[in-house]
Amino acid sequence: MRDLRDMTEFYASRGGRVAARMLRRPIAALWPDVSRLHVLGLGHTQPFLSLWEKQARVCIAGEIRTAQSRESRSIHLLASASCLVQENRLPFADLGFDRILLSHALETSTNPPKLLREVWRVLRDDGRLMLMVPNRRGLWAHAEHTPFGHGAPASKAQIARLLAEALFRVENTVGALWLPPGDMRLLLRCGNLVERAGSLVAPQFAGVLLIEAVKDVYAALPTAKRAQRRVLAAVQ
Secondary structure, eight states: OOSHHHHHHHHHSHHHHHHHHHHHHHHHHHSOOOTTOEEEEEESOHHHHTTTTTTOSEEEEEEEEOTTSOOOOOOOOOTTEEEEEETTBOSSOTTOEEEEEEESSTTTOSOHHHHHHHHHHHEEEEEEEEEEEEBTTSSGGGOTTSGGGSSOOBOHHHHHHHHHHTTEEEEEEEEEOOSOTTOHHHHHHHHHHHHHHHHHHOGGGOSEEEEEEEEOGGGGSOOOOOOOOOOOOOOO
16 A cells, blocks of 8 residues: 555455454454543554444544654544554653554554554553554465555564563464455455354464554563672681
């Protein structure tokens, strides 16, 4: 996808609507209840934030723009709001969100560690992060006519290492989109069956990985220095 317009047009298409429906199911299963919580989506999350707009106290879609764009301004937290943000300088206060969803964000980021550092800053200590990333083993990572065929796909191990470096700990990993991209008849007629079969028979070939993580607060604590004893030796 070249830009936000292409992304929006994909999800408005017949195939995009089916793909979004298949993704919303496992996303909703991971976060079934966000009542009275503050939810932030980063990247292109509009097709998925609709799951929580009526539940959450605050639900914001932050579309990431490039570093060459003008500096993003701070905004007031309003339910069902949207804004443009820079990935290395999110316009939100520290510890402001209970749930953060990254969709079409990590794989296209110019600096994933900085993005995750900002996510860490605005996520509450007991909050949860969910990443939606194309699986490098899946078919969708090679479908350039979809948003999943752009950027850098990754494996579960690669994402886990990146999260660990950013002081996050993986809690759950779920696959989705075993359906081959492009075949609309198969998508519409056999979608649910293919998804169930794929999760059982070939989980490693899911088109998309949904990874839920939490802050690894203890990893951020400095190691206590070991007390040193002074030993006096007798001088002869």
